[in-house]
Amino acid sequence: MGRAGREDRGRCAQGRTGSRSDTRALRLIPRPAPRSRRSTIATVARFGGLTTAQALQFAEGYVAEDIVLQTARTLAREVGLDPVAPGAGAALRLLAAAGGARAVVEIGTGTGVSGVWLLRGMRPDGVLTTIDLENEHQRIARRIFQEAGFASSRTRIITGRALDVLPRLADGAYDMIFVDADPAEYGACVDAALRLLRPAGVLALNGALAGGRIADPAARDLDTVTIREVVKAVRESEEWIPALLPTGDGVLAAVKHA
Numbered sequence: 250m251g252r253a254g255r256e257d258r259g260r261c262a263q264g265r266t267g268s269r270s271d272t273r274a275l276r277l278i279p280r281p282a283p284r285s286r287r288s289t290i291a292t293v294a295r296f297g298g299l300t301t302a303q304a305l306q307f308a309e310g311y312v313a314e315d316i317v318l319q320t321a322r323t324l325a326r327e328v329g330l331d332p333v334a335p336g337a338g339a340a341l342r343l344l345a346a347a348g349g350a351r352a353v354v355e356i357g358t359g360t361g362v363s364g365v366w367l368l369r370g371m372r373p374d375g376v377l378t379t380i381d382l383e384n385e386h387q388r389i390a391r392r393i394f395q396e397a398g399f400a401s402s403r404t405r406i407i408t409g410r411a412l413d414v415l416p417r418l419a420d421g422a423y424d425m426i427f428v429d430a431d432p433a434e435y436g437a438c439v440d441a442a443l444r445l446l447r448p449a450g451v452l453a454l455n456g457a458l459a460g461g462r463i464a465d466p467a468a469r470d471l472d473t474v475t476i477r478e479v480v481k482a483v484r485e486s487e488e489w490i491p492a493l494l495p496t497g498d499g500v501l502a503a504v505k506h507a
């Protein structure tokens with residue numbers, strides 16, 4: 250157990266005096282450390298011998314990207330895009346594989362980084378429907394999918410604005426929806442996902458930590474406020490079973506209630 254974990258356990262075990270049942274209940278609820286001590290814990294937080302930053306870096310690179318993904322990533326940067334981080338890509342592949350995904354919708358094709366990760370988790374006969382405004386991005390992605398060995402029948406590449414295309418897709422027909430485009434449209438994309446997913450289908454939304462601003466109440470720019478509202482709405486909705494994965498820029502994952 251890391252130092253922070255040991256300190257938490259220590260605080261849990263202190264409890265308070267009182268009846269035996271009171272003490273037991275209190276032991277389950279760790280009391281927050283005094284403010285000065287909390288900041289010390291934050292700055293020296295360690296996972297074994299690693300600092301938090303080193304551990305997160307290790308986790309991001311845990312599943313290495315091959316030459317195709319590295320090329321797609323380089324091309325993304327060349328056209329000014331910020332593709333999913335490798336750890337987030339690995340999480341997408343995992344979610345697609347865990348759900349046995351055969352039909353997946355991606356909003357924000359980019360140059361194909363997330364698309365390749367998704368296709369690698371999907372069933373061998375699965376089809377990725379991927380939507381992007383920019384034909385030029387999709388032209389690159391098409392070549393990347395080909396380089397990664399996927400037959401053209403495995404992808405349905407639709408050029409258009411997400412909110413124009415999504416209403417044309419069939420209700421309850423998809424196993425997974427991945428959203429990585431315009432944050433201003435995230436709320437509408439989540440609503441569309443609820444309609445498009447089958448019961449127990451999976452929603453994944455990239456950028457859910459808003460570049461770290463999500464937890465900063467002083468951050469009130471439009472994108473951050475929108476993402477904060479969407480993340481909160483999914484958590485509070487009875488339609489979703491959510492988890493916020495702290496990989497890359499944050500992936501909000503949620504399963505649609507069966």
Ligand SMILES: C[S@@+](CC[C@H](N)C(=O)[O-])C[C@H]1O[C@@H](n2cnc3c(N)ncnc32)[C@H](O)[C@@H]1O
Nearest residue numbers: 332333357359362363381382410411429430431
């Ligand atoms: C961050 S990039 C996607 C990166 C991609 N998911 C990856 O990891 O390789 C965002 C993409 O969304 C597209 N986009 C932005 N607004 C959009 C919209 N309203 N509808 C569809 N695509 C949009 C952009 O053209 C861009 O290619």
